[in-house]
Structures are given as C-alpha cells and as structure tokens.
C-alpha cells in the first residue's frame with residue numbers, strides 16, 4: 129500500500145470528506161491520552177481530566193482503606209476499571225484465542241424472549257469476585273475452522289466459536305438461556321453517535337452496544353458500572369446480582385450510590401468528547417477506487433458515510449460508516465441458547481470509523497464476539513441482509529478485494 133506523508137497528504141484526504149464530517153477525526157499521537165474532537169474550555173479541561181482519571185481508576189471493594197470515593201466494586205464483576213476493557217477508549221486490544229475468554233469479553237445472558245435477565249446470574253456472567261466471594265463461572269472458548277474458497281479458487285478459513293461454562297456457582301444454566309458473547313467496542317466518537325437525531329436510527333430501543341439495544345451513552349455507562357463492575361450509580365441503582373443470589377444481594381455496599389454523581393458526570397463528559405482516530409490518508413486514486421467498490425458492492429447502504437447530528441454548534445454531520453440501524457446478518461452470526469438453538473439476532477451496523485487504528489495496533493479482533501481475525505474475515509461473515517454485498521465482494525477480482533481491504537484499513 130503506497131502512502132503519502134505529511135501535511136499535504138492530510139489536507140488532500142480531508143478534502144475528500146465533507147468538511148464538517150472530517151472535523152472529528154484527529155491524529156492520536158499519544159494513545160494513552162486520546163484527543164477530543166473540539167477544543168475544551170478551562171472548566172471542561174478540568175472535568176475531562178477527572179473523567180480520564182475515573183476511566184482509568186481500579187475500583188476497590190466496599191470499605192477498602194483510603195478508597196471512600198472509589199469503593200463498592202463487585203461483589204462479582206468482570207473488570208475493576210473501564211480501561212481494563214476499553215483500552216484508552218479503543219476496542220478490546222486482544223486476540224480472541226482458544227482458552228479462557230479475555231477480560232474484555234463479556235458474556236451476557238438473557239431469557240428466550242431476548243430480554244429477561246437470568247434469575248441466578250443476572251445480565252452478565254461475572255467471571256471475577258472480591259475476596260470472600262466466588263466468581264459466577266469460568267468461560268472457555270474453542271473454535272472450529274470453517275474453510276471455503278472464493279470463486280477464483282483462493283482459499284479462506286473462518287472460525288466458528290463455541291463456549292463452555294465451568295464452575296457455575298449457582299448451578300447449571302437453563303437450556304433456553306441465550307448466550308451473548310460481546311467484545312468491548314471502541315468508545316471513540318460515542319458522544320457524536322449520541323447526537324444523531326432519533327429519527328435517523330430505526331426508532332427502536334437504542335443505538336449503543338453491538339445490538340444497538342441501549343438507548344443512550346448515559347444508560348450504557350450506568351449499565352457498564354452496574355453489570356461489568358458491580359457498582360451502583362444514579363443511572364442504575366442495582367448491581368448485577370441475580371434475583372436468586374442472596375449472598376450477592378446481601379454484600380456490603382460502598383455507598384448510595386457507589387459511584388458519586390460527580391464522578392459519573394466526569395466520565396460521561398470524558399466519553400462525549402473523545403475524537404475518532406484519523407488514519408494516514410491513502411493516495412487519492414486508491415481512496416477513490418476503494419470508495420467506489422465500497423459503494424458498488426452495497427456496503428455503504430448500511431455503513432453510511434453521512435449521518436446528521438443535532439445540538440452541536442458548527443457540526444451538522446458525521447461520517448461514522450454506520451446507519452445506526454439493526455440488521456439480521458444471518459444464522460451464522462446469531463446468538464445461540466445453551467442447548468444450541470439459534471436465536472434470530474439483529475446487529476447494529478458496526479461503525480467503521482477508527483477501524484484502521486485498531487488494525488495498526490494489534491492484537492485486535494473483529495465482530496461482536498471477536499471471531500474475525502482480519503477485516504477480510506469480518507466481511508466474509510456477512511450474510512442475511514448483507515449476503516448480496518458479501519457475494520459481490522467474493523466475486524470481485526483478487527486485486528479489487530485487496531483494494532477494498534486496504535481502503536477499509538485506512539478508515
């Protein structure tokens with residue numbers, strides 16, 4: 129892949145995107161301190177720094193010494209800080225390999241209706257616990273390789289995951305419980321996705337999470353504290369003890385709520401302003417060729433390069449490469465119940481902005497459960513509503529396929 133370098137190339141590439149949409153892309157010089165998409169006032173700067181601190185804080189068990197403002201973790205949880213899963217705001221920075229699932233992967237549970245929490249284990253199967261308590265389970269992953277070929281004969285192989293649950297503290301999972309493995313997505317640009325007017329998504333429950341089932345950034349943050357970390361906040365006053373888990377429900381509290389409104393507001397403000405990482409621009413002809421294929425194959429009908437935003441001065445649209453709508457991508461990607469029954473699943477079109485940043489900083493894994501080891505594998509998994517787009521990709525020449533993949537890794 130040939131690249132231009134320096135300011136000139138950046139200017140050329142930015143000229144290719146509508147001015148307003150390009151404004152929110154920023155070079156990420158220091159990954160540990162991701163930039164904001166607009167300058168901050170002094171007051172905002174202070175709040176932003178507090179938010180970054182909250183994001184990186186490892187919360188402590190209730191009553192821990194000298195931890196009054198940051199206690200109440202668990203008793204069961206998955207990770208003690210936001211950062212443990214969302215590496216400096218990025219998607220889970222891990223490969224997804226056979227064995228114990230990575231910390232940044234969460235297995236959610238639901239009833240067969242797709243909604244109700246599990247009576248024993250709650251919304252999330254928590255794989256860690258504070259001293260004196262036991263985790264709810266250990267989760268192991270294995271893969272079966274599914275080989276295939278392009279029409280031109282070139283081989284590929286996809287990994288089909290299966291999960292095994294050991295040390296289930298409150299007894300076996302019900303056979304109709306739906307298993308929902310989810311890898312932590314990037315948070316870059318979340319505040320901008322939150323600013324897309326409701327009519328632009330499918331008007332359903334929400335736009336956050338791999339299934340677009342969480343209504344707002346605030347709701348998602350409350351849920352993360354409660355279900356992934358065992359911390360109550362003004363957004364969600366119940367942590368993730370199952371209704372039947374008396375021990376968990378009786379655990380000492382770190383305060384009412386455990387996360388103060390001040391710290392909650394700071395971490396919200398921090399996320400709202402996180403920019404989206406800009407990729408080094410492709411040369412103009414490569415940019416044009418890749419975009420043409422993306423449009424011709426029909427990728428752009430879901431991965432939309434223009435969405436309106438409202439309520440932000442000087443910004444009328446963004447280019448997140450998503451429609452924020454939910455689509456059925458076929459039985460291969462669908463969730464399954466414990467007994468293996470396929471649960472028809474609709475996924476939010478994954479935003480592709482910032483994709484290149486993940487690819488440039490391996491390890492990384494794609495799709496909701498990290499089964500795809502590359503962009504190519506992610507595309508090959510598209511089925512259902514996206515089947516015709518995938519077939520057009522498969523039937524294009526090897527050179528065209530590479531050209532599209534190069535374009536995708538420069539998003």
Ligand code: HEC
Pocket residue numbers: 183206207208209210211212213214231232233234310311312313314315318335336337338339345348349352353356357395399
């Ligand atoms: C144990 C790992 C883990 C921890 C800890 C965690 N998250 Fe997440 N986060 C996830 C996973 C997994 C998802 C995807 C959930 C889904 O699809 O339902 C997610 C989704 C999100 C999203 C939605 C992004 C999008 O575009 O859909 C936001 C925002 C978010 N988390 C913020 C936070 C914040 C803030 C914290 C700390 C208070 C936090 N998370 C802690 C794993 C984690």
Ligand code: HEC
Pocket residue numbers: 338422425426427428429430431455457461475476477478479480493494495496497503506507510513514517518521536
């Ligand atoms: C019908 C809508 C639709 C079409 C058409 C579509 N996609 Fe997707 N795409 C999705 C959804 C939904 C997901 C998330 C699926 C999941 O995680 O299980 C996704 C995920 C992806 C991902 C992985 C992103 C990530 O963060 O893990 C890539 C890459 C991608 N699509 C590229 C493409 C390309 C290239 C095309 C055209 C050949 C295309 N898509 C066509 C809906 C679509």
